[in-house]
Amino acid sequence: MEETNWNYFDSDLTELILSHLPIPSIIRSSLVCKSWQSIITSSSFNTRVLTRKRPWFFLYGQNNVFLKNNQVFAFDPESDEWIKLPVSASLLSKDLFTGSNGFCFTITPENFSFKPVLSDSWSQTSPLRFSRCNPLLGVYDVPDKRSKLPRFIVAGGASFIGNLVDLGDRLAVEIYNPNQDFWELCPPLPANFWPGNSSQWLCSALFKRKFYVFGIYSFFVSSFDLEKRFWTSVQTLRPPGTLFSYLISLHDRLILAGLCNIIGSSPSFVLWKIDEETLEFSEMEIMPQELLTCLFDSSDEDDKFASLKCVGFGNLIYVFNEEHHKHYPACVCEMSNYSGKCRWRRLPSLPLPVNKFHKIVSFCSNVYLDVFRNN
Numbered sequence: 001m002e003e004t005n006w007n008y009f010d011s012d013l014t015e016l017i018l019s020h021l022p023i024p025s026i027i028r029s030s031l032v033c034k035s036w037q038s039i040i041t042s043s044s045f046n047t048r049v050l051t052r053k054r055p056w057f058f059l060y061g062q063n064n065v066f067l068k069n070n071q072v073f074a075f076d077p078e079s080d081e082w083i084k085l086p087v088s089a090s091l092l093s094k095d096l097f098t099g100s101n102g103f104c105f106t107i108t109p110e111n112f113s114f115k116p117v118l119s120d121s122w123s124q125t126s127p128l129r130f131s132r133c134n135p136l137l138g139v140y141d142v143p144d145k146r147s148k149l150p151r152f153i154v155a156g157g158a159s160f161i162g163n164l165v166d167l168g169d170r171l172a173v174e175i176y177n178p179n180q181d182f183w184e185l186c187p188p189l190p191a192n193f194w195p196g197n198s199s200q201w202l203c204s205a206l207f208k209r210k211f212y213v214f215g216i217y218s219f220f221v222s223s224f225d226l227e228k229r230f231w232t233s234v235q236t237l238r239p240p241g242t243l244f245s246y247l248i249s250l251h252d253r254l255i256l257a258g259l260c261n262i263i264g265s266s267p268s269f270v271l272w273k274i275d276e277e278t279l280e281f282s283e284m285e286i287m288p289q290e291l292l293t294c295l296f297d298s299s300d301e302d303d304k305f306a307s308l309k310c311v312g313f314g315n316l317i318y319v320f321n322e323e324h325h326k327h328y329p330a331c332v333c334e335m336s337n338y339s340g341k342c343r344w345r346r347l348p349s350l351p352l353p354v355n356k357f358h359k360i361v362s363f364c365s366n367v368y369l370d371v372f373r374n375n
Contacts, residue, residue: 018039018040022076026040056364059075060360061073062359071357072085072087098135101139103115105137107128111127112124114152116368125178133158136157139152139153155173155174171189175226190234192218202214202215203248205254211223212254220235237279243258244306244308248311248312249312250312257270269286269287271283314364315336316335317332320347322362329346331345332345
């Protein structure tokens with residue numbers, strides 16, 4: 001068989017073919033020859049890949065006793081495989097870690113730091129006015145030629161006085177302006193969120209220039225207008241029979257995903273579409289029962305569903321069990337951008353060995369090729 005001479009292909013055609021590969025394969029392909037490397041490192045190729053690829057699902061496992069047992073996993077939906085990422089020294093030395101829409105964050109009493117996902121280069125901002133643990137975090141873009149960095153919004157969480165937690169100020173909201181390295185103090189979270197104001201009890205979603213805050217168990221919801229800087233009145237968003245739920249922002253819709261237990265039927269995991277104007281809900285999809293069953297042991301107790309977590313981005317919603325004994329099984333729902341139809345499937349198992357963690361940080365994010373090139 002004659003060898004293929006790739007030089008015969010037009011560069012545009014080569015770029016198109018390479019863009020269909022999973023991101024790990026693209027990185028390996030950049031080492032094949034100089035012409036491919038030139039294509040893959042171009043800004044036009046990076047833009048093409050970003051618009052084509054689906055976001056990755058990240059699991060950061062933290063062990064509070066032995067930092068060496070921390071592990072990082074990323075799921076690439078294009079190749080349908082988990083990738084065990086190296087645990088950098090910077091991650092081992094940091095705590096109060098979270099992630100949102102392309103960035104990772106750490107917050108300590110002394111500083112607020114961020115970095116792009118998969119990068120090991122941290123940037124530090126000026127201190128928050130109210131340094132806090134387990135806050136809600138959002139990332140959004142503002143048209144501004146002076147800076148390519150987005151804005152960060154930090155809401156809620158328990159604040160620090162020195163190295164101690166201050167229970168008296170839980171509702172502060174701040175927005176970071178990268179041009180001035182300045183934290184703007186905004187109207188605080190509505191008082192309804194005070195009893196359980198951290199990311200353990202609340203979730204957030206950015207949708208159409210609004211930052212939504214939702215009580216996972218309280219079902220309270222309010223949105224913050226990022227341009228006019230005000231909170232809407234608090235409402236209750238709870239479909240009948242819902243035990244707990246998560247509010248998720250996808251490309252073109254606001255989704256409520258949660259466990260529903262109606263008397264006379266088996267527990268089910270349901271997706272509802274939310275009207276952002278009226279907050280009315282309409283049922284979209286129910287997870288196949290066999291998928292829900294595979295997330296748990298048959299011997300689990302009645303509260304087994306309490307370890308169920310949910311994150312989403314783009315057109316993907318991931319549901320997983322954060323208990324160690326099952327090695328964190330997960331499934332995904334992929335929504336069509338055109339028909340709105342859903343396709344459920346189970347994710348492959350995490351690559352062994354999987355350590356025991358005291359905390360799981362999970363989020364979805366786009367992955368940028370320039371991060372690989374700069375590492």
